[in-house]
Amino acid sequence: MAKKKKTEVTWADRIFDSFVHGGIRQVAYVPDAGHARLISLCERSSKVRAVPLTTEEEGVAMLAGAWLGGHRGALLMQSSGVGNCINMFSVIQECRFPLFSLVTMRGEFGEFNPWQVPMGDGTARALANAGALIKPVDDVSRVVETVTAALTLAFSTYRSVAVLISQRVIGYKVWK
Template identity: 40%
Template sequence: MDSTDVIYKGLKDAGINFIVSVPCANLKKLLNLIDEDDEIKHVPVTREEEGFGICAGAYMGGLKPAILMQNSGLGNSVNVLASLMKLYNFPIIMIISHRGTFGEAVYGQVPMGKATTKIFDSLDIRYEKVINPSESSEIIKKAWDLSQISGEAYALLFDISYWKRSVE
């Protein structure tokens, strides 16, 4: 089972049944797995803030939402995170491909890579950097449980090197 399969398993184990995504090369295999799953409704969007609004509506309709995105879109999402998700206590899991970290090949990704955790800190949004691929499933389940209990967003940051590692 590789890293992507463990994340997929974590989403399933957490009962996530509604996923919004923004295109991302690192998330491609995961998005394919989700598209093939009849138990998960997948809605691709063009902008992250649009996705958060759709997830809020899905939650109000009884679904368990997650958004899959790159951290480069976090800047687009600051207002909706603060004025919708936090204000009205919508639980959501963010599965984030954390670009701009050590080993990033595209220099333009580095500034947002450095700003990502600072943005979450300033918005008082819980996040966790997932280091060990084999722990992804348990971490996702825990994050959803905490998000549902607190009514808050929870972000899981997967470093680009994560996608290159496999799980035994």
């Protein structure tokens, strides 16, 4: 049985506050353990619409539509989900849609599962190739400021911005 290493989760609450202050109205996600707290906060809030996806690329398209209609959105996914989005990112890049993505990393810091390594190792390069600006964060004290700054960057400059949260921050699975 895989157990989750206990980590401090207040950063998730503070990211949620950043979403509310930043005017985020739609949050699309494919679940990840590292996002569990933030997803839960979004689901319980009347200020954001939490939308579960079957695959991450749906969220890319959905948040383009959200912006067309006047809503800001955020896409929550695990690093493996970035690979599912690649062609849909072309819509974002061609149209200069603002897109904020919050990516929890796998296959990176203290990973046990070798199958997570190929996509995790390629996540930042894949995002960069798809025209995104990459903001990695591996220090829990910098998560919230990084998210807040990335939201401004995305929505003020009409660009795809991805914050990559390291396993160093979210903790890694202990496989026993």
